[in-house]
Amino acid sequence: MGILDGMTPKKLIIWILLAIGIGIVLFILMLYLTLKTKTTSLERITPYKESLKRELVTLRPVHIFELMEPTKSNYTYAMSDTNQYYFQVLESETGADIPLTKLKDSIPAGATIYFEKAVNYTNGVSGSSTPRFFGTISYKEKKYPIEFVWGRYTYKSHPENLRPGFTMDLAPWNNRVDTTIYYLPRGSF
Structure with a gap:
């Protein structure tokens, strides 16, 4: 007994379209999360x-x-x-x-x-x-x-x-340049 036994062509097409739709939504979500500031x-x-x-x-x-x-x-x-x-x-x-x-x-x-x-x-x-x-x-x-x-x-x-x-460039409120190099956390969600 296989997965497709008892499945009509109409149901098969619905399942394929549903899988494609979910794939498109997941792709768009991943693209958004990747490109978002x-x-x-x-x-x-x-x-x-x-x-x-x-x-x-x-x-x-x-x-x-x-x-x-x-x-x-x-x-x-x-x-x-x-x-x-x-x-x-x-x-x-x-x-x-x-x-x-x-x-x-x-x-x-x-x-x-x-x-x-x-x-x-x-x-x-x-x-x-x-x-x-x-x-x-x-x-x-x-x-x-x-x-x-x-x-x-x-x-x-x-x-x-x-x-x-x-x-850091010389800030308008500072009287000397800070020559330290800082490692700042990157933006995240």
């Missing part, structure tokens, strides 16, 4: 934990860019200064055919920053990670909800080490 909190990770949930004062002027496609909908601006690698990215996006950012304001030294959270975003396609702070910057009557990209990949630590570390 993943996140991990950096709130307990050095050097981010030292700058979270406390007032920081800028030592240099900063620029505020309006984001056309913000990472988080309630943080619609990006803060950066000329010491940041990400400043070049934001500045180049203002001159694109369809601008992704717009220079909104320049704020002198002495502004107050308060970061509520720090998150590492890992892109599902490239696998690259971008650590970001989220918070507010205030100066006189001005207040902006901002994101601040702090940290970029480096392979400088050990050539034999294929795991990239992160170096």
Whole structure:
């Protein structure tokens, strides 16, 4: 007695279509889970934990860019200064055919920053990670909800080490560059 005994052609076709349908759904689910941007909190990770949930004062002027496609909908601006690698990215996006950012304001030294959270975003396609702070910057009557990209990949630590570390550019509230190479957790579900 075989599996197909007593099965009509109609039932066989239904079972085949059902198996194909389940296979397609599982394939789409796996594709989504693979390509989805993943996140991990950096709130307990050095050097981010030292700058979270406390007032920081800028030592240099900063620029505020309006984001056309913000990472988080309630943080619609990006803060950066000329010491940041990400400043070049934001500045180049203002001159694109369809601008992704717009220079909104320049704020002198002495502004107050308060970061509520720090998150590492890992892109599902490239696998690259971008650590970001989220918070507010205030100066006189001005207040902006901002994101601040702090940290970029480096392979400088050990050539034999294929795991990239992160170096930190001079932050607007720091008076010296941190030369430590940090190994941050990658984004996850």
